[in-house]
Amino acid sequence: MGISAVGAQTPSRGALSDGEMLTGPFIAVAEHLRPTVVSISVRKSRDADNFWDPERGSVKRQRSAPPQFGSGVILSADGYVLTNNHVIDRASTIRVTLSDNTEYSARIVGQDPETDIALIRLLTNARLRDDQIAQMGDSDALRVGEWVVAIGNPFGFQRTVSAGVVSAKGRLLEEIEGGTPSFQDFIQTDASINPGNSGGPLANLRGQVVGINTAYRPSGVGVGFAIPISLASKVAKELRETGHVTRGFLGVHPQELTADLAEARGAEPGRGVLAGDVQKGSPADQGGIRRGDVILEVGGQRVRDVVGYLRAVADLRPGARTPIGILRDGRPMTLSCVIRMRPPPPPQDREEAEAGFSREKLWMGLVVHDRGTIEARRANDEADEGVVVTYVAPGSASEEKGIGLGDAILEVEGARVSTVTDYQSLSRRLEGRGRPVLVLIRKKGEEVTTFVALRERN
Structure with a gap:
């Protein structure tokens, strides 16, 4: 099932036909997707544009910082564009260039540093054409080894196309320049991703967007990462509706349930996470969850690993009384916790x-x-x-x-x-x-x- 784009969207073109895929898939994808990709030029705000020059005894204006470049994907005819948060974070001005070289200013609609997703909107009353609106695909259905195409503006070279395969799914990264998101489930690809690609689409051979290109490893050739569109679309929808993302908070510090830990706790490997610690006074603490409990379900949803646990908790509505299924000393039980709002993330630079x-x-x-x-x-x-x-x-x-x-x-x-x-x-x-x-x-x-x-x- 395809993932719908943000909010109301003008019907876009359908996926490529089997004939188009077989006769020239990369050419067809490039022609299909290029009009949906934009180049984003950003000037970052500075703490102080002016500073005291002791030699002159007066205020001296600093030379403005050079623009930084990124990419984006058009989501709707009314000018909503999906990109990375690190592309537009702390921007003082944003300029967006479309595939036909039309240029618009843009404003920030909302930012989510915890996924590195941001939503901006073009400052125009003109409605965009159907062929400029990207079609969202199903990133959950992606398979390792599947062909994908990345389009963006690496090093300022606009709408550059590269191709590769899905190398892996569910990757976690220790550090990303510009800010490391808390919620990670990256698609790894060997399609070439470089500075300036950030915010551009990763697409399947039907021309459907399945990821938002986000990071690359400078020391490795052919090691790039994209945010699954299932996650990006969900975040963008909430940013459009409210300007921010609200997540649930439980207060458990989870650990992966390794085979040894599972055996020691009388649990099944790969089913649940271990409560390595419980924050004092948190919803988990008040609901009776203890350090050493194995969390099996959150709100009726089975938990298999830390990534799944974090996602399940984040999806909970603050204020809701939620059943938490646990295993304690080999005995299953269900506790009830009142979920709170997740506090904002700590600054990353x-x-x-x-x-x-x-x-x-x-x-x-x-x-x-x-x-x-x-x-x-x-x-x-x-x-x-x-x-x-x-x-x-x-x-x-x-x-x-x-x-x-x-x-x-x-x-x-x-x-x-x-x-x-x-x-x-x-x-x-x-x-x-x-x-x-x-x-x-x-x-x-x-x-x-x-x-x-x-x-x-x-």
């Missing part, structure tokens, strides 16, 4: 982190996450105790002492640190003490622990 994190969260220049969270797993998926460092502020005491991304904080002043709540409680108690704080860490990839003495900086 240096400027945002330093501006947006509170002093408490940046105690000693560190941001930490609980084991089992997506953020922690990206930094260090082998940590089995403590909390995981996910950000180190440049020039901080922690950076000076060699604490790095993925290191685990085990103890602070002899007190065990098992959760972010523990860490924050200790940081509040020790803040401003005036002498070094003794911290026990385990460096990423090492088995031994190390003590570090950290002194707060004013």
Whole structure:
């Protein structure tokens, strides 16, 4: 079943026929899809366009930053365009060029950093042609080995076409330039994806969009990644309707249920996730979920892995009382939790982190996450105790002492640190003490622990 595009959409052309596919599939797909692809030129806003020049004793205007380029896909005749969040994030101006070289300004309708999806709209009253509106396909039906075509504007070369196959599905990435999304289920392809392709379509041989090109690996040839259109369309629909995405929050930090863990907990491998920790005061905690429980179902939906668990929880409506099926000590039971709204994600780049994190969260220049969270797993998926460092502020005491991304904080002043709540409680108690704080860490990839003495900086 095809995935419908965002909101009301003018009927677009149908999929390519079998004859078109067989006589020249890549040519047919390129001709079919090119009119639906746009080039996006963005000038990013800066914290300060002017600065004080001490030599001149006056305010001097900085030279404006050069434009950055990306791609997008037209979703509807009234000018809605789907792209990546990192393409338009913090944009001061957005210019969109269509395939016929018509150029429009655009405004941001909504952004979702947690999936790296954004929706923009062309500032025009003119309605677009039917052949400019992309048809959405079914990314869930994609098979590994299937041919796909990527179209975009790599390095500013507009509407460049490349072809390859689906190399894998369900990929998770540790780090993506421009921001690493929390919700990941990437399609991997060897179709060429380069800077400027971001936001452009990945299509099947029927000319249907099955993914939004998002990332590539600079060190690897033919390793590109796209967001499944099933996820992108769902997010874009909500952005169009409300301008933001609302997700459910349970408060469990999930772990994959490996064969050994499943055997130890009396569960079946590949069925459920392990509650590695439960946030104090969270819906899960208040509903009776305990650390070590195996979560089998969320709202009647079976859970098989961490990605599926996160997606199921995100889809829950805040305020709803939801049944959570668990396995405890080999006994199945159903608990009831009142879902809350998922809090916004932490900032992902240096400027945002330093501006947006509170002093408490940046105690000693560190941001930490609980084991089992997506953020922690990206930094260090082998940590089995403590909390995981996910950000180190440049020039901080922690950076000076060699604490790095993925290191685990085990103890602070002899007190065990098992959760972010523990860490924050200790940081509040020790803040401003005036002498070094003794911290026990385990460096990423090492088995031994190390003590570090950290002194707060004013």
